Amino acid sequence: MLQNTLVIHDIALPPAHKENTLFFFAGNKTVRCKGCFGCWLKTPGECVMHDGSEHIGSIMLQSKEVWIFSKILYGGFSVEIKRVLDRCIPGILPFFTWRHHRMHHCPRYPNRPVFHVVFYHADTATEKEKLLAEKNANAVAVNMNCSGCTVTFLRNVPAGWEVLKK
Amino acid sequence: MKTVFITTSPKKKWSNSSYLLTITKWFTKGEKTWIAFQGPKDYEAILNALQYADNIVLATPVYVDAVPSHVLLLLEKIQQYAEEKHLHFKVYALCNCGFYEGIQCELALAVLQCWCERAGLHFCGGVGIGAGEMIGALRLSPIIGIFAVLIECFVGFFMLLKNNMFSVQALFDSLHISVAVISTMVFLLFSIGPWIGAAKMGKSVSHQSVHSMGYCTVSFCPAFLFVFFASIYWIVRSFFMHFLPPWKLFHKIKRL
Numbered sequence: 001m002l003q004n005t006l007v008i009h010d011i012a013l014p015p016a017h018k019e020n021t022l023f024f025f026a027g028n029k030t031v032r033c034k035g036c037f038g039c040w041l042k043t044p045g046e047c048v049m050h051d052g053s054e055h056i057g058s059i060m061l062q063s064k065e066v067w068i069f070s071k072i073l074y075g076g077f078s079v080e081i082k083r084v085l086d087r088c089i090p091g092i093l094p095f096f097t098w099r100h101h102r103m104h105h106c107p108r109y110p111n112r113p114v115f116h117v118v119f120y121h122a123d124t125a126t127e128k129e130k131l132l133a134e135k136n137a138n139a140v141a142v143n144m145n146c147s148g149c150t151v152t153f154l155r156n157v158p159a160g161w162e163v164l165k166k
Numbered sequence: 167m168k169t170v171f172i173t174t175s176p177k178k179k180w181s182n183s184s185y186l187l188t189i190t191k192w193f194t195k196g197e198k199t200w201i202a203f204q205g206p207k208d209y210e211a212i213l214n215a216l217q218y219a220d221n222i223v224l225a226t227p228v229y230v231d232a233v234p235s236h237v238l239l240l241l242e243k244i245q246q247y248a249e250e251k252h253l254h255f256k257v258y259a260l261c262n263c264g265f266y267e268g269i270q271c272e273l274a275l276a277v278l279q280c281w282c283e284r285a286g287l288h289f290c291g292g293v294g295i296g297a298g299e300m301i302g303a304l305r306l307s308p309i310i311g312i313f314a315v316l317i318e319c320f321v322g323f324f325m326l327l328k329n330n331m332f333s334v335q336a337l338f339d340s341l342h343i344s345v346a347v348i349s350t351m352v353f354l355l356f357s358i359g360p361w362i363g364a365a366k367m368g369k370s371v372s373h374q375s376v377h378s379m380g381y382c383t384v385s386f387c388p389a390f391l392f393v394f395f396a397s398i399y400w401i402v403r404s405f406f407m408h409f410l411p412p413w414k415l416f417h418k419i420k421r422l
Binding site: 032033034035036037040041042045046055058074075076077078079080082083085086088089090093094103104108126128129132135136140143 | 175176177227229230231232233234235236238239241242265266267270273276277278280281283284389392393396397400403404407408410414415416417418419
């Protein structure tokens, strides 16, 4: 196991010093996925673009808990968070299986993390967008073979990492 | 009536989104503009084209259950532009995902619907197509079949000449034309569902009518067969393109 908790966030808060926790800031440094499938077929488990995000998929799928802090956008994740999530597919295999009566990718790792998704700026979102955001978060969790998923909506940008203590 | 077709796949060649959007374009009447969105350099071309557009058809792959990050950025740009210029064109969506079930595109289509509501655009429905990678790869099927027959023809021609037995009939008899016919039939049979889905969308765009959400996948191919073909495809592709033996595909990153 690499660490217990992975925190992926798009808020410019300084990372808290928490034991066994990796804070990953989803900024412009992360390059978008090119859809080349190199992470499955050329360097399995690792993205072929070496920009500091090449292992994020494998780290995510080997963590006990994954916290995602994202601005809500059109009923889904923000551009920055989505960019990181798109780069997470090296953590799963290209082969298919069935989960929840639908086709999904086979897991690469036996570990099953728990997802905690926190959407902020939720006061600007409609009820329809919030419902869709919840569905989106759960769909990602199922796709990544997670054992559970919680979704929280915050009105404002989190001022600190207190929510992690819950 | 002017329609702008935007394909957003990051792949420059052999893109499944572009392939399916081409079919929609064939069945759309009126003035047509085609833009392949690759990144920020294409924003200007897209925004300029949207200025006089009546409809746009957006083709996007589905990444991790929703539209890819670069498409989200484009949507933000279009929203900003549409609000500034008070544009209210109609939006049609064509999503394709790698999973078998086309319905797995429903969240991506719902995101596009939410975007339209925010930007003051008219969302007129969309099509979610499953088995995207397979539909794209199926294009290789007739090419491989015809190529195999051509090689057989070439080899047969020289063999018959060498043995002093050449005649057109003898050459024809030595060929296995059925290989090309079967591979072409497989391509046509499996692709017909997505083609119909994309073509129907073109008809709706032509009439500027609301296209209800429709989902389709490879036709005449049950899910278990899809899984079998997909597994073979990944193994063959990694082996021939990257010289990677199949067991390496399961590699686990242990230490970073």
